[in-house]
Amino acid sequence: MMSKIRLLSNKRVAHYLEQGAGEPLVLIHGVGMQAEAWYPQMAFFAATHQVISVDMPGHGQSTPLMSGATLADYVDWMIDFLENMALSPVNLCGHSMGALIAAGVTIERPDLVRRLAVVNGVHRRDQAARQAVIARAQSLTEGYVDVQTPLTRWFETGPAHAPIVSKVKGWLEQVDLQGYATAYSAFAYGDVLYADRWSEVQCPVLALTGADDPNSTAQMSRTMASLSAKGTAVVLECERHMVNLTAPDQVNQALTRWLAVQSCNYAVA
Template sequence: MTSRTLQLSDKRVAHYLEQGSGEPLVLIHGVGMQAHAWYPQIDDLSRDFRVIAVDMPGHGQSAPLAAGAGLQQFVAWAIAFIEALHAGPVNLAGHSMGSLIAAGVAVTRPDLVKRVAVLNGVYRRTPEAREAVLRRAAELRSGTIDVQTPLKRWFNAEEAQQIAAHKVESWLKSVDLAGYATAYTAFAKGDEVYADGWHDIACPALVLTGSDDPNSTPEMANQMAAAAHNGRAVVIEDERHMVNLTAPEAVNRALRDWLAVATQIEAHIEAQTEAPVEPLKSEV
């Protein structure tokens, strides 16, 4: 796995991990995490794809956005990052906050996105759920960080889950608090920003969550997948919010199935290739 940095058009530096070759697959983690949070997907999918896991602004080694930046600014950052890669349209996957960013890029710049995957994404929260995340965002902005509450919400007591929980705990404790607060506030206010745009997403769209995720619910996943032109919902039973870490085999299978879905351009090329060729008629 190679650690790289890239200077974006606004001179900010983005840090990312890269492994493998082939079609580019860009991964955007959730708030409070870092690019390493995709390690089970990097290890598996890099056998067949060029996997690029990027640190979100203000996380890991990526430069932060301005305090108060909203979801639109995070989407603009992701667009600048994809453009700076010079890799053409990419397969784009996000988890949690990263899924809001990925969906926003797919809505606003479909030319940059070959396929989009949303893992544990949120969509049109209830007023009660929105109030809860807004309270947590206010706590972070005040300088208070509660690591144990999300860990209890995301993981059960099983040994395999606790191994993942310890990794997540270390990332939460190392994240820059200001960057975390900015991203979490954008996340708390972002579930409606691109919600109407799901009807415009024409590329293959995977929407995946865990059956026991109370915030990124199966109902939300089904609604997003139904709104997209070529959407598919996958709900992994008995899993919670950090499903890419706690059920990596199931998540990797779903991602591989998604990456195998033909895009409209690929389907058109295949149809043209398979179409019978009429013999040329000679002129008399």
Template structure:
């Protein structure tokens, strides 16, 4: 596993972790995390693919986006990342905010994407859920948000060790990058919601049975809109399912990578 700095066409830099060889697989984490949040998947999937995990803008070692970025700005950033990698079409998997970015990348830049996987993605939140996430975004922007509330939503009591690792990432995420990404995340669930039918190639939508924000119903709805969509729900797990049920998630991702692309 190697960490390096990628230089984009606009002069921005992106920290990436790379491992393995073969067909390229791009991994995009969620708000407040960093590339290491994909640790189990990097270790396992690099045996069969060239895995590239990125720090999202304003997270880890990646430069932030200017002004007040919205979801399409993060999508265009991801397109510049793929272009800078010079690897041709990539399989892309995103978690949470990363899932929103992966969705937009597959829709707005289809030539850059061979297949798409969304982990714990959000889709057309209820009015109550939207109000809650917008309130959280305002707290983060004001520097008043703690980490205990999201950790309680994301983990079960038995997830102690993984929970502490994630807590460490949340404590050290740059405030400006965290606030900007969370605002885009809070507004982003409807941006591409009506266009999922445009996603070509194998389309995996995975979540945890007990994820109250990225619900199984959302996953099934998203998968049902795309020609090659498939929903997977991991029983007994919550939002950070790739860390709390790594073997099950890696198995689902491996099956997705093996899926034959059916051309229209």
């Protein structure tokens, strides 16, 4: 696995991990995480694909966006990254906020995307969930970082996932506060930005989540899959928010099936 950087527009640095060769598979992590959070998928798919896992702005080694950036700004950043890498069209897979970014890229620039996977994605939160995530975003803006609460939401208690929890805790503790707060605010308000445009997604879609994820619910995944032209929903029983880490074999199998679906052939300018 190679660690690389790209200089994007406005001299912004994009850091990413790259492994393997073949058809590009680009991975976008969730808020508070970093490119390494896709390590089970990178190791598995490097045998068949050029796998690229990118640090979202303000995470890992990528330059933060300006305070107040919206989801649309993160989508524009990702488009800038893909164009800079000259990879299109790619298989684009995002987790949580990364799923919102991936969907936005697919809707705004379908020529860049061969297939779309949204893992633990959100779509039109209910009022209670919206208020809760907005409150968490406000706390981060005020400088209060609570690492334990997301870990409690994302994982079951007990020793089974202790090594994974330790890794995720470390990533949360390493993230730049301003970058984290800006991204979380964009995440909190971003679930409706592209919600009315899912019918525009014509490429094969995988919408995957855990049955016990209270925020990225099974119904959200089923809705996104049903609204897209070629959507498939997969719900993993007894799993929560970090399914790519806690159930990597099942996630990798689902992604393998998704990658085998005939994709649209876009002309690349």
